Amino acid sequence: MTKQERYRVILEYFEKHHPTAETELVYSNPYELIVAVALSAQCTDKRVNMTTPVLFERFPDVESMAASSQEEIYHYIKSISYPNQKAKHLLGMAQKIISDFGGEIPSKIEDLQTLPGVGRKTANVVASVIFNQPAMAVDTHVFRVSRRLGLTTNAKTPLQAEEQLVKFIPKDKIHIAHHWLILHGRYICVARTPKCPICDLKPWCNEYQKNLGLGQQLEIIE
Helix, strand or coil, X not given: CEHHHHHXXXXXXXXXXXXXXCCCCCCCXXXXXXXXXXXXXXXCHHHHHHHHHHHHHHCCCHHHHHCCCHHHHHXXXXXXXXXXXXXXXXXXXXXXXXHHHCCCCCCCHHHHCCCCCCCHHXXXXXXXXXXXXXCCCCCHHHHHHHHHHCCCCCCCCXXXXXXXXXXXXXXXXXXXXXXXXXXXXXXXXCCCCCCHHHCCCHHHCHHHHHHHCCCCCCCXXX
């Protein structure tokens, strides 16, 4: 099957069975989302959601966080992975949003990436979720699932995977496709023992056909 056919079938499946996929991070405004996404690096959404209610009670907006200290922020996020580094980044991020962007979360990916602790993945999540831009954030789940399904070929880095995905996914579906791939990787196509027996995408999954099913790799025509 061609690459275009593979994308079409897989996207149609997700659109039919998961039409309302969205982030599992709990937030109520752009400030809360960017903080939650920054905290979620190498940490589970579940743990972040357990931490942010008290954090946002103390720091309800970017101004209150910018006026705080690394030590105080650390106190509220110490159960999160890498709390010292993330506390430093959150403080710097809040202060830069105040000084450079008038207290408003910037909408451009390039501007978002100038914020401390905000890499391309976080910037893409914020641009996609809050500002409805066709940005594909590639985390470990997206990277793994897109490779296994055969949506990406020989991608060595998240950026390479991102470039391949946005080439074939229609612009109006990129924002939700990000969540489709994440959730599929989180609950079905898990890292160590993928749940292939209950996965409906087996007929079109490159990895399954190669290693677990037919014993041979389906040809992907570029």
